[in-house]
Amino acid sequence: NAGVTQTPKFRILKIGQSMTLQCTQDMNHNYMYWYRQDPGMGLKLIYYSVGAGITDKGEVPNGYNVSRSTTEDFPLRLELAAPSQTSVYFCASSYTGTSSYNSPLHFGNGTRLTVT
Amino acid sequence: QQQVKQSPQSLIVQKGGIPIINCAYENTAFDYFPWYQQFPGKGPALLIAIRPDVSEKKEGRFTISFNKSAKQFSLHIMDSQPGDSATYFCAASPTGRRALTFGSGTRLQVQP
Numbered sequence: 540n541a542g543v544t545q546t547p548k549f550r551i552l553k554i555g556q557s558m559t560l561q562c563t564q565d566m567n568h569n570y571m572y573w574y575r576q577d578p579g580m581g582l583k584l585i586y587y588s589v590g591a592g593i594t595d596k597g598e599v600p601n602g603y604n605v606s607r608s609t610t611e612d613f614p615l616r617l618e619l620a621a622p623s624q625t626s627v628y629f630c631a632s633s634y635t636g637t638s639s640y641n642s643p644l645h646f647g648n649g650t651r652l653t654v655t
Numbered sequence: 656q657q658q659v660k661q662s663p664q665s666l667i668v669q670k671g672g673i674p675i676i677n678c679a680y681e682n683t684a685f686d687y688f689p690w691y692q693q694f695p696g697k698g699p700a701l702l703i704a705i706r707p708d709v710s711e712k713k714e715g716r717f718t719i720s721f722n723k724s725a726k727q728f729s730l731h732i733m734d735s736q737p738g739d740s741a742t743y744f745c746a747a748s749p750t751g752r753r754a755l756t757f758g759s760g761t762r763l764q765v766q767p
Contacts, residue, residue, distance in 0.1 A: 545699070552757050567749040574662065574752060574757075577759070579759055580759055581661070581744060581758055581759040582699070582744065582757040583757075584755075587754055597754060601758050624678075629698050629699075631698070636672060643701035643704075644691075644699070644701065644755065645700075646697075646698025646699050646700065647698050648696065648697055648698050649696075649698055
């Protein structure tokens with residue numbers, strides 16, 4: 540199994556450009572998440588989804604949008620890129636909610652985004 | 656209330672040493688405390704987890720110690736190896752909440 544696959548691995552954007560970070564999982568997990576990782580700041584939740592058609596905001600949703608049309612895919616959209624969105628973005632999935640040792644988060648390998 | 660404070664930010668030990676990473680929380684509704692390990696260029700992966708009804712959990716060379724009254728928990732790595740060099744994140748989640756709150760991470764280097 541591939542697990543959680545993120546594309547692209549790296550991207551440089553100019554201020555004001557838009558892009559979509561792709562995420563797909565082949566584990567038939569209901570829950571999917573987008574986190575951003577900044578040095579010394581840990582992982583901050585951007586958006587999450589508990590199933591197809593259902594999404595909700597996390598801690599830092601401003602400047603991002605998501606959709607969940609299928610169980611497998613959970614793309615993250617940046618509409619007007621800003622330097623503050625320079626970060627490493629991780630997509631993750633889990634079978635149920637994360638409050639369970641038997642349903643851990645499975646992370647992709649991340650997308651490193653630079654906005655200049 | 657949702658914060659998890661992690662220390663130290665970085666740690667260097669010699670091979671065979673016992674690095675200790677500490678986390679503290681305020682929200683008494685948290686009831687699940689996992690640790691995630693991240694190697695460079697990879698996403699984090701679950702290492703070990705504990706619930707507050709036990710004070711200690713061991714898995715191989717990794718041990719979580721949990722102090723409910725102090726609202727603190729820590730990760731100990733026995734007989735550390737260079738292959739343990741990674742970033743470690745503590746996290747916490749309350750019952751029914753669908754997402755983890757992560758600490759700020761600790762970058763561990765184990766020197767040969």
